[in-house]
Amino acid sequence: MKSPLLAWLARLGVTAIGGTFAVLIAVQYVRIVERNVAYIQQVHDVNADIGALEQKRELQLRQIQRLSDPRGSIPEIHDRLHMVGPHEEIIYLKRHDAGTGDP
Numbered sequence: 001m002k003s004p005l006l007a008w009l010a011r012l013g014v015t016a017i018g019g020t021f022a023v024l025i026a027v028q029y030v031r032i033v034e035r036n037v038a039y040i041q042q043v044h045d046v047n048a049d050i051g052a053l054e055q056k057r058e059l060q061l062r063q064i065q066r067l068s069d070p071r072g073s074i075p076e077i078h079d080r081l082h083m084v085g086p087h088e089e090i091i092y093l094k095r096h097d098a099g100t101g102d103p
Contacts, residue, residue, distance in 0.1 A: 066072035 067076060
Protein backbone atom coordinates (compact mmCIF):
# COMPACT_ATOMS: atom_id res chain seq x y z
CA MET A 1 0.00 0.00 0.00
CA LYS A 2 1.33 3.38 -0.99
CA SER A 3 1.01 6.41 1.07
CA PRO A 4 -1.07 9.27 -0.37
CA LEU A 5 1.77 11.70 0.20
CA LEU A 6 4.18 9.56 -1.80
CA ALA A 7 1.64 9.22 -4.63
CA TRP A 8 1.05 12.97 -4.60
CA LEU A 9 4.83 13.66 -4.73
CA ALA A 10 5.19 11.19 -7.62
CA ARG A 11 2.40 12.93 -9.55
CA LEU A 12 3.97 16.30 -8.79
CA GLY A 13 7.37 15.06 -10.02
CA VAL A 14 5.92 13.65 -13.25
CA THR A 15 3.98 16.86 -13.82
CA ALA A 16 7.11 18.94 -13.21
CA ILE A 17 9.15 16.84 -15.63
CA GLY A 18 6.39 17.01 -18.25
CA GLY A 19 6.06 20.76 -17.75
CA THR A 20 9.82 21.21 -18.10
CA PHE A 21 9.79 19.30 -21.39
CA ALA A 22 6.86 21.37 -22.63
CA VAL A 23 8.66 24.61 -21.74
CA LEU A 24 11.85 23.44 -23.46
CA ILE A 25 9.92 22.53 -26.60
CA ALA A 26 8.16 25.91 -26.56
CA VAL A 27 11.47 27.78 -26.11
CA GLN A 28 13.03 25.87 -29.03
CA TYR A 29 9.98 26.59 -31.17
CA VAL A 30 10.19 30.32 -30.38
CA ARG A 31 13.91 30.35 -31.26
CA ILE A 32 13.19 28.65 -34.59
CA VAL A 33 10.45 31.15 -35.39
CA GLU A 34 12.73 34.09 -34.51
CA ARG A 35 15.49 32.67 -36.70
CA ASN A 36 13.04 32.20 -39.58
CA VAL A 37 11.83 35.79 -39.24
CA ALA A 38 15.46 37.00 -39.33
CA TYR A 39 16.11 34.88 -42.44
CA ILE A 40 13.01 36.30 -44.12
CA GLN A 41 14.27 39.83 -43.43
CA GLN A 42 17.69 38.95 -44.85
CA VAL A 43 16.11 37.47 -47.98
CA HIS A 44 14.00 40.61 -48.39
CA ASP A 45 17.11 42.81 -48.06
CA VAL A 46 19.02 40.69 -50.58
CA ASN A 47 16.11 40.87 -53.04
CA ALA A 48 16.04 44.66 -52.65
CA ASP A 49 19.80 44.79 -53.29
CA ILE A 50 19.39 42.60 -56.36
CA GLY A 51 16.68 44.89 -57.71
CA ALA A 52 18.83 47.97 -57.19
CA LEU A 53 21.82 46.31 -58.85
CA GLU A 54 19.70 45.21 -61.81
CA GLN A 55 18.46 48.77 -62.29
CA LYS A 56 22.04 50.07 -62.09
CA ARG A 57 23.13 47.46 -64.63
CA GLU A 58 20.36 48.48 -67.02
CA LEU A 59 21.40 52.13 -66.75
CA GLN A 60 25.02 51.22 -67.35
CA LEU A 61 24.13 49.08 -70.39
CA ARG A 62 22.07 51.94 -71.84
CA GLN A 63 24.97 54.33 -71.27
CA ILE A 64 27.40 51.90 -72.93
CA GLN A 65 25.10 51.59 -75.94
CA ARG A 66 24.68 55.37 -76.11
CA LEU A 67 28.40 55.99 -75.91
CA SER A 68 29.15 53.27 -78.46
CA ASP A 69 27.17 55.23 -81.05
CA PRO A 70 28.98 58.36 -82.34
CA ARG A 71 25.72 60.32 -82.25
CA GLY A 72 25.47 59.61 -78.53
CA SER A 73 29.14 59.82 -77.61
CA ILE A 74 29.97 63.12 -79.30
CA PRO A 75 27.57 65.19 -77.15
CA GLU A 76 28.92 63.39 -74.10
CA ILE A 77 32.49 64.23 -75.09
CA HIS A 78 31.55 67.86 -75.71
CA ASP A 79 29.89 68.10 -72.32
CA ARG A 80 32.82 66.51 -70.56
CA LEU A 81 35.53 68.50 -72.32
CA HIS A 82 33.55 71.75 -72.43
CA MET A 83 33.86 71.85 -76.18
CA VAL A 84 31.40 73.68 -78.37
CA GLY A 85 29.68 72.81 -81.60
CA PRO A 86 29.32 74.87 -84.77
CA HIS A 87 28.27 78.48 -84.26
CA GLU A 88 29.05 78.30 -80.54
CA GLU A 89 31.70 80.11 -78.57
CA ILE A 90 33.29 79.83 -75.17
CA ILE A 91 34.46 83.04 -73.61
CA TYR A 92 37.23 82.68 -71.06
CA LEU A 93 37.74 85.55 -68.69
CA LYS A 94 41.17 86.12 -67.25
CA ARG A 95 41.62 88.07 -64.06
CA HIS A 96 44.03 90.95 -64.41
CA ASP A 97 46.27 91.22 -61.37
CA ALA A 98 47.37 94.76 -60.40
CA GLY A 99 50.89 93.63 -59.50
CA THR A 100 51.89 92.42 -62.97
CA GLY A 101 53.12 94.65 -65.74
CA ASP A 102 50.74 93.25 -68.37
CA PRO A 103 48.60 95.94 -70.06
